[in-house]
Amino acid sequence: DAKTTQPPSMDCAEGRAANLPCNHSTISGNEYVYWYRQIHSQGPQYIIHGLKNNETNEMASLIITEDRKSSTLILPHATLRDTAVYYCIVRGVSGAGSYQLTFGKGTKLSVIP
C-alpha cells in the first residue's frame, strides 16, 4: 500500500468547516483513498472512501486531486463530537495486502467551542 502523510494536529472552530489534508503521492491506479476516525477509547469509524471522483455522504466530503496525489476530507460544520484522530489510508481492492488497512499516526483534530 502507498504511504500517506498527514499533519499531526489541527484545530477547528465549532460550526466551521474542517479541512483535513492528506498526501499520497505514490498511490497506484487501483488504490482507493479511505478515511477513518477514532474518538478517544473507541474503535476506528469508517467515514468515506473514493477512487478518483469527489465523494459526499452524510458525514463528510472527500476531494481527490486530479493527479490523485493528495486528498482533503471536509467536515462541513464541525461539532465538538468531531474531535478525534483522523486517518487517511490508501488501499488496493485486489492483490497482496488488499485486505488490510495500514494506519499511520493520523491527524488529531480538536474542535474548539
Added chain:
Amino acid sequence: DTGVSQDPRHKITKRGQNVTFRCDPISEHNRLYWYRQTLGQGPEFLTYFQNEAQLEKSRLLSDRFSAERPKGSFSTLEIQRTEQGDSAMYLCASSLFLPRGGGGYTFGSGTRLTVV
C-alpha cells in the same frame, strides 16, 4: 445492536497468564480482522479470516498468539504466557468482501489488555 461486539472491554492480567478475547462480527460479514493498538499509535494489523479460514498473519503475531473463527462466526484471540509488551488495545473489525472495493470495515470498541 448490530455492530461488532468485543468481550471483555478491559482485562488486567499477571505476566505469564493466558488470556482470551472474543469478537462477534456483524452477522452478514464474511471477513474478520484483528488489530492491535498501542498508546499514541495507529492500529496495526494482526490477522484476518475469510469465513472460517485464517488467510494471513502478521509478523507481529508471535507463536504465543492464536486466533480462531470456528464456523465462520465469532472469533477468539488467545495470548499465552502474556508479557508486559502485550499491553495494548486489541481491536476486532469485520467487513463484507466486495471485489471492486466498497464500504469500510466496522470496528468494535476493543479490549484493553493490561499486563502487570
